[in-house]
Amino acid sequence: MLLPKRWVLNPNKLIVVKLSSLAVTKPAGLIDRGKIKTIVSDLMNLETSGYQVVLVCSGAVNAGKKCIENFSKLEMSSLQASSAVGQPFIIQEFSRELKKYKKNVAQVLLTHEDFKHRKRSLNIRSSLFQLLHNHILPIVNENDTVSFDEIAFGDNDQLSALICELMNAKLLCMLTGADGLYDRSPDEEGAKKFKKVLFDQEFTEIDLAKKSLTGRGGMLTKLEAVRKLTPLGIDVYIASYDFEQPITRAILDKEGTWFEGQNKKLTAKKSWILTRTKSGASLQIDLGAKQALLKNSSLLPVGVKSVRGKFLRGDCIAIKYQNETIAFGITEYSSLEVEKIKKLKSSDLNTAIKNPHSKVIIHKNNLILKKKLT
Numbered sequence: 001m002l003l004p005k006r007w008v009l010n011p012n013k014l015i016v017v018k019l020s021s022l023a024v025t026k027p028a029g030l031i032d033r034g035k036i037k038t039i040v041s042d043l044m045n046l047e048t049s050g051y052q053v054v055l056v057c058s059g060a061v062n063a064g065k066k067c068i069e070n071f072s073k074l075e076m077s078s079l080q081a082s083s084a085v086g087q088p089f090i091i092q093e094f095s096r097e098l099k100k101y102k103k104n105v106a107q108v109l110l111t112h113e114d115f116k117h118r119k120r121s122l123n124i125r126s127s128l129f130q131l132l133h134n135h136i137l138p139i140v141n142e143n144d145t146v147s148f149d150e151i152a153f154g155d156n157d158q159l160s161a162l163i164c165e166l167m168n169a170k171l172l173c174m175l176t177g178a179d180g181l182y183d184r185s186p187d188e189e190g191a192k193k194f195k196k197v198l199f200d201q202e203f204t205e206i207d208l209a210k211k212s213l214t215g216r217g218g219m220l221t222k223l224e225a226v227r228k229l230t231p232l233g234i235d236v237y238i239a240s241y242d243f244e245q246p247i248t249r250a251i252l253d254k255e256g257t258w259f260e261g262q263n264k265k266l267t268a269k270k271s272w273i274l275t276r277t278k279s280g281a282s283l284q285i286d287l288g289a290k291q292a293l294l295k296n297s298s299l300l301p302v303g304v305k306s307v308r309g310k311f312l313r314g315d316c317i318a319i320k321y322q323n324e325t326i327a328f329g330i331t332e333y334s335s336l337e338v339e340k341i342k343k344l345k346s347s348d349l350n351t352a353i354k355n356p357h358s359k360v361i362i363h364k365n366n367l368i369l370k371k372k373l374t
Contacts, residue, residue, distance in 0.1 A: 015170070015171050017043075023175050024093075025062045054169070060082070061086060063090055064089065068082050087141060104137070106137065165275035231266055232274070232275070233261040282309060288303055289303025299360060301360075317331050330363075330366035331362055
């Protein structure tokens with residue numbers, strides 16, 4: 001099996017493959033054995049070609065929802081219980097298929113909190129490499145049973161981006177219902193598919209509102225993962241799961257959309273902050289704060305207008321001016337605390353919270369400007 005020239009020079013590449021819910025389950029909630037069989041066959045072909053694969057797999061909630069009485073996507077406990085039931089179903093089916101190739105499977109359940117701490121991140125990395133060394137397929141998913149808003153990824157697209165950065169992977173392949181990125185819904189007449197997208201290309205002209213029917217993501221969250229990885233020099237492919245050899249088909253760039261990573265790499269700290277930025281977590285700032293950040297200053301409470309999403313101290317969040325992201329950084333305060341101290345002068349923080357531990361919300365040493373990612 002021939003691979004593109006850019007891969008032939010070093011066949012021992014690490015690939016992260018992210019599967020959407022309907023890549024492994026049926027809309028009604030049953031495991032789709034046919035699709036899993038196809039994916040496993042393709043994975044084994046890639047392994048024969050010298051590739052190692054870490055799988056990030058959605059679908060646990062959809063696979064388990066039939067076992068939960070009065071299941072509701074709006075109730076956290078219902079989602080958590082469904083995931084707890086459905087995850088073993090998915091693992092069992094992959095294990096059954098992989099036995100045909102005398103290969104074992106490992107379940108790895110993670111939360112966003114696991115990636116905030118260096119020691120825990122390194123333990124995850126070591127475990128995954130040990131599994132790969134022993135020819136075991138790691139199947140990674142969010143640990144929904146213990147997750148809550150502040151520590152949840154929100155969707156597995158962000159988890160797959162974190163795994164790529166952590167493992168120093170060279171490629172992320174995302175298999176979904178749509179065969180790539182279109183300028184509108186693929187079902188609409190005249191919809192145009194993008195075959196190749198440069199790493200710094202914006203998507204302002206594209207309708208991205210539609211979400212997944214069974215999962216928590218959609219094209220918007222996939223492009224968020226793309227924006228995190230391409231500045232790191234990591235290529236991303238988005239393609240349909242509904243073909244024979246869907247992964248090989250995608251990375252050969254015959255179909256789907258290829259998002260090209262930039263040639264240069266970011267520093268380790270910039271990579272850390274960018275990939276760990278929480279989906280949906282951001283601060284809206286005023287013009288004065290924006291001008292200060294562009295002059296390499298810290299973000300002060302007085303310049304924050306509003307808070308979006310939930311986050312904890314130490315989380316990486318986006319900084320926006322008029323809804324446009326201009327920077328990313330590690331916050332010194334939780335979302336609840338920022339709500340209390342926003343618009344205040346640093347000298348007045350003790351009037352809003354007890355014992356403020358910092359005069360800034362994001363220190364300049366823990367902040368990266370978006371324009372400096374290229």
